[in-house]
Amino acid sequence: MECVVSLEGLAESQHGQVKYAAAFIDEHIQDIWLENGSLHIVHQSQKTDQEIRERVQRLINRFSGGDFGFKENLLFEHHGPKPYEGDIIAELVNKKIIKVLEPGLFIFREPFSSLMRFFDYSFVTKIAGKFEGLTEESYPAVIHCDTLNKTNHFTSFPEHIHFLTHLREDLDVIETFSQTIRDAGGWKQDDLLDLQETMPKPKFAMNPSTCYHCYEGLQNETLEGDGLVVTAISKCHRFESKNHGDFGRLLDFSMREIIFVGKPEFVKENRLKSIEYLKELAAEWNVDSMMEIANDPFFTNDFQVKASFQRNQEMKYELRLTIPYVNKSIACSSVNFHSNTFGNAFNIKMGKRNAVTGCVGFGIERWTFAFLSQFGLDEAQWPAAFREQYHAWQQKSL
Known part of the structure; x- marks a missing residue:
């Protein structure tokens, strides 16, 4: 059964957000897409079309009512050559470089797996390594539900959670x-x-974000100096329903983060530095990209308030890489400022005051997919600087 809901009156910039959220309105949805200003939903639900439409309307109201006050702000753009225009996913599957177990769940083989390791190495050496006093930590893929509760993940992103029992x-x-x-x-x-x-009620969940463990590890501690810089990579998990069919939306993915915890000026200054380092890297590798103000996809009725606050305070920037064959871009890195949200939640002190935090995230699989979508598997088409650095890293890794 197909249900079509008009999005007339909703800002076009919010159509994608409604499509994303609508995937969660019923577990029997089979497909969902946007076409000519309408949302199309194919389902086998026992609910009537009217009930489906009413649920979509609730989402439309969530994303359209009130005054967002969104700032449109593009920090930078870099136009790269994008010599490859094919369907990179289809080519990778055809050549058995990736194995799709189900939407959003992949096995990665060479050369994709090597490229993932190279990207992570580069983010550590070219960006994280530039911060004085950097330390590296290792985190589990599992997180305590009490910790997620302190981060407000249950109320902000409840749809993502993968419980363990x-x-x-x-x-x-x-x-x-x-x-x-x-x-x-x-x-x-x-x-x-x-x-x-x-089975008992779950005590743990799969970790949805690398930095949460950092704050958990600093709970009730008082930091010295201006603050600390930590880097870590971990497997993260977010359930995104039918959205796993979208390019780059993985159920299980690797996230490298650089995490700043300390005094406000320390965190803000390092965050600004990380933006400059990202801009330099995008230009050096000649990837078609842009960085813009963004907001998290809050799955709550107060979406408007939270998203507007994030954008107006410029608390989140996303580095987006172009995916030529689908004519869109995906977020591959984000630069975030949390103020004292996590310092308060975990009682992390800087003297008598609670610490502020910020982080820079790198989606390793997304960077690899996006790079290959622009340049393909033929290394002769890769930007010279990237190719040289990749080959030098391969020699070191032998």
Whole structure:
């Protein structure tokens, strides 16, 4: 069944946000797309078309009402050559360089896997390494729900959360579960026991953002000097429903971050430096890109207030790389200022005051996909500086 909802009256800049959020209105949605100012939804839901339309209208109201007061501000643009115009995903799949397990979940093989490692190496050496006193940390892919609660992730991005749980510590439950699987001839999701009865309430979730562990690790500490700079890479997980079919939206992805914690001027100054370093790198590698003011995709009824505040205070910038064959761009890096939100939440002190924080994020898979979408797999087409640096890194890695 196809339901079509007109987005007339909604600013075109918000059409994508409505499409993204609409994927979560019913679990039986099969496909969703924008066409000629309308949202098309194909579904097998028991809900009527009218009920589907009413849910979409709730989202339209969320993103259209009130005064956003958005600033339009482009920090810089760099126009690169983009010699490759093909469908890079199709080529990578055809050449068995990536294996799509399901939308948003991939296995990466050479040369994609090597390029991922090179990008991460470059972000550490060319950007993170320029900050005095840099330290590196290693984080788990799992995070405590109490920690997510302190970051307000449950109220700001509830749709993303992947909870973790396990069978109850009960011999009867464990043996019955195992026998049920055996009797069914293997794992069949629809034939499982009532998980509410066999599994406890979750204590942990998959980590959605690298920097959360940094703040968790500094809880109740008092920092010395002006602050600290930490870098880390970790696997992150965000459930995005049918949006995983969009270019670059992964269920499981690698995020390198540079995290600043300290006095306000220390964090703000380092954040400005990181913007300059990103601009330099984009120009050096000749990638077609731009950096602009952005906001997080808050999944809440107070979206307008939060998004408007972020943009007006210029708390988030995104470096977006062009994807030629779909004629759009995707965010590959973000530069964020959180004020004292996390310093307050985790009681991180700078003297008698709570610390402020900021971070720079690099989506490793996104950078790799975006680069290849512009230049393809033929290394002869790659920018000279990038090619030389990549080959030098390969020699070091042997």
